[in-house]
Amino acid sequence: xxxxxxxxxxxxxxxxxxxxxxxxxxxCDSLLxxxxxxxxxCEKSCACxxxxxxxxxxxxxxxxxxEDEDDLLDRAWGLTPLSRLSxxxxxxxxxxxxxxxxxxxxxAKEATK
Numbered sequence: 664x665x666x667x668x669x670x671x672x673x674x675x676x677x678x679x680x681x682x683x684x685x686x687x688x689x690x691c692d693s694l695l696x697x698x699x700x701x702x703x704x705c706e707k708s709c710a711c712x713x714x715x716x717x718x719x720x721x722x723x724x725x726x727x728x729x730e731d732e733d734d735l736l737d738r739a740w741g742l743t744p745l746s747r748l749s750x751x752x753x754x755x756x757x758x759x760x761x762x763x764x765x766x767x768x769x770x771a772k773e774a775t776k
Contacts, residue, residue: 676763689753715764721758739768
């Protein structure tokens with residue numbers, strides 16, 4: 664199982680986190696399962712950019728992006744060549760280092776439990 668390193672994020676993961684993930688699972692599901700409440704306003708249907716992440720290490724081991732994902736990413740805050748929508752990016756066999764951007768384009772955040 665590949666290792667996932669989440670870099671510190673002031674609100675969602677202040678200390679950062681390292682864990683093992685399942686190959687084939689989306690980055691978003693993997694983060695949510697570990698208590699990192701990344702936004703996913705479209706309920707993981709590839710219709711927004713709130714789950715945007717930057718894959719600092721292991722980018723090429725992810726499943727390829729679709730044309731829909733690439734089109735949506737153009738609207739993401741802080742877009743980089745290493746950006747992916749975490750709901751669409753499936754984990755491969757390599758270690759990943761994930762950065763969650765400071766902002767999203769979501770104007771209202773849902774209350775969490």
